[in-house]
Amino acid sequence: MKAFDHVTAASTREAVELLSSAAPDGARLIAGGTDLLTLMKADLIAPPRLIDLKPASELRYLRFDDAGALHIGALTTLADLERHPEVAQRLPVLPQSVRDAATPQLRALATVGGNLLQRPRCWYYRGDALCWLKGGSACFARDGQNKYHAILDHSPCVAVHPSDLAPALLALDAELVIHGPGGARVLPVESFFAAPTDQERVEYRLAADEVLAEITVPRQPEGARGAYLKVMDRQAWAFALVSAAAQVALRDGRIEHVRLVLGGVANVPQRIRAVEDLLTGQELTPKLAEQAAERAVAGAKPLAHNAYKVPLARELARRALLAATGLMV
């Protein structure tokens, strides 16, 4: 790790100012540091300056407004989110999604903002190889060791997004509030994530001088329920092989509103609209859940070592839908 200087930002505004006055690649925000520092220790990035956002305590909050929307400050830790009784009661998919993320120690440090901005765990990316995502010419995982990689082919890169929280936020139609030198903008979390392209070899769309300030979860349809399921190689402290988030609202026994999002299958979490279209207006039966799950993996193109993810994704999709509908616990 290279030496760097460390400055603090006491507010969002100050952070934006510090970022925009820095040279290109001259500064990075640090929140919990749990991803940033691992990248720096592996010499994958070497920002000459870190701007510590933690003193900006105005960014650490969890609050329901009168309209029923939840506002999550970007500095809220995963542990805050996990333990908030009202969140657990009204939006259970959120604590469910972070409960199995990382470890208690990490969740106490890791922030919600940093979680959405963490980089892939692909071993070629984290190692010395100059792979495509790091600016090289080839993706080594595509024809190499790819048991943890994508089964949907959306980019030259086949790494999957490591966040557990992101699929849940997608299932809740969350929006992000982003502050930059020109003011604030609001963006659906689904458009914030995007598969890396030749021009932008990164999984999110955030300018270097922007600060992620808030995640807003809109009021959910009446009676909506959610579920997040994650499968890991071991019982704790592992990234998802595949995960599924579902949010479902029924009216008179029929599905009025449904979101199904899969993690661990593509560069970014995938909302599966085909399943939502299939289910809306229907009564969810075990049979229909099976059909929906089949459809969820219809486009899958597994690589040499990850064909197991197809049945895994199908089963998780099925079970998440059933769980969110209360047909299965």
Next chain:
Amino acid sequence: MSTPKTHLIGASLPRPDALGKVTGAARYPADLIRPGMLHLQLVFAQRPHARIVALDTSAAEGAPGVAAVLTAKDVPYNAHGLIDADQPALCGDVVRFEGDKVALVVAESKEQAEAAAKLVAVTYEDLPAVTDARAALAAGAPLVHAELGTNLLLHIPIRKGDTARAFAEAAVVLEGAFSTSWQEHAFLQPEAGIAYVDEQERVVIETAGQWLHEDRRQIAAMLQLPEEQVIVRYAAIGGAFGGREDLSMQHLLALAAWKLRRPVAMQWKREESMIAHHKRHPFDIRCRWGATREGRITAVEAEVIADGGAYASTSVEVTKVATLFASGCYEIPNISVDGYAVYTNNVPCGAFRGFGAPQAQFAAEIMVTRLAHALGMDPVELRRRNIYREGSLEPTQQPLPEGVSALPVLERCVEEARARLRYGEPRESDVPSAPHLRRGIGIACGIKNVGYSFGYQEQSTAKVHLYGKAELERAVVLIGAADVGQGAHLILRQIAAETLGIALEQVSMVTDDSGEAPNAGSASASRMTLMGGRAVHDAALAARAKWSAAEEYEAEAEVQFHPPATTPLDPMSGAGRPNYCYGYAAQAVEVEVNTLTGQVRVLRVISVHDVGRAINMQQVEGQIEGCLAQAVGYALLEDFQVRDGHVLTPYFSTYLLPTALDMPPEIVPVVLELADPNGPYGARGVAEMPLVPFAPAVAAAIHDATGVWLSQQPMTPERVLAALSAMNGQSTAG
């Protein structure tokens, strides 16, 4: 040996070092680093195979704070190794694996050393790499050590009886193909240490290892110094598991201190430790087993290939052990096994808890259970009919060393499994509310040698000083025995106190300095309790005898203990007396397989061991439980990924070790005490044994639960799901 009433033997005395270890007071090697020391940073090859065309250190030498950049030309004798000295300390000509070392930067601070290491300019000409053991044996394969003209490091055949005839006459013949992967020791404390030249012109290395005197031998040879001029001292050792048997950095610390005449320090990052130190060998095993209708196993044929990686390390011995155990712990009249150790451009492989036994018996135990199924026989019954008994002939055609307890260990295991797991009873539906969760039980046996094998001159030396007036007041025991966390120092102290008839507090130990304490031999091969313990016992008896006779109030005795001799294996037939002692184990494992996700949870383990005599029962149980944690990782999780010679899993984020939640909720250690004829108070070793039967027991349990056999270790969810999908066709998994 006489075993009178004892007061300290068997007592679960608490570990004197435990408090310091949990409070942080214990000083591990990295804690010895002091201000003013020079810091070392290695330049690793980071490529599997290449010729060094040019090595330019000038920029690094000119960098701030740099005191020196050492390369191959600075090493007096540039080769080391436990058996063959085939590994350069610093490569001058060719690099043979990713973790090979080409330069050693010495600087005033760690940061400066790291920065300067990046300035060392090495021009490589990449050579074709061979990274698969079978491919390495093919004609025309790139050579890892060109001067040898072959990648074959060892071929050892074992021949007994007439397998061709036995297969022709067998009622059932089954074939199997198995593969096992690398395993990382993952000790808590990555390699670290300090070195300096003392006022007597001796180079002193303070670090962690498993055998003071062997480290000293290799370091002295490298520096071309008399052994007495090299002092190796061990700080608290944060785990070893075989991973500290080979030199890692000890010799490089010594080299820098000797060259620069200043105290030096080095500490590896986890990822340096992961790529640079040796691993457990991956094996490729193909075999054929035959049995008669009556359940007599009559023939075993096997080809056992070990990927030894770039340097010899202990591959030759590991491969012999695996070859010996390819037929498990069963007396089989006709055996034909060929073991091969092969050089590749992968990470070198060497000692790791079990030392070839877990790999060989993963195959053997699965084959025995499959044979039983094919015969329509209970797997326990088939084992019972064939298992080693007193006087059984080994594959090497000699009777087993006395004290064969394989059968009582198995019987006890079955008894416990019946009582605790209801083994053998028809299972009611597993988890009625969740039909995708299936439970199963597997049983397997295991055997592993205690101590060094194949004609090695086994010895352990201890010295005991006695002091007092009218009464014997205190004793000092000198024995250079590494306590790698297994509790050897307490065991040796208990044995001394017991033998002398004094309290534990009256015995003090000198154990961690090669200049003061005599050579106990290695803390490996489950041998320290038997070998070191016996040396302490005998030295205590001898000193005590002198004390009674002496006029003065002081007596001392030094004893070198030799166990019964072993012999090398005959190069044509493998005949010989390979070992002087074996440990026997049997386990019953209950698992729950999630057929939707492929996850396997180990619910309960019964682990039965004949330890001869438990010197400290709590420590024996600790060894069983700790070893099972490593076994859970080995069987189910730890998937060390290497691609074209590059380690893809140098971090614990992708090399998954078991967590507390992955451990079985219930472990039942069962300790039998059927005295060994040579061990102190009858004790033999236990440290490796729980790793031997575990993976095949889990495989059998998965089969019991689901009907699929896994033949690749580790049995990850991906592999379980793939096997289930293959069984069920493509439609649904489950």
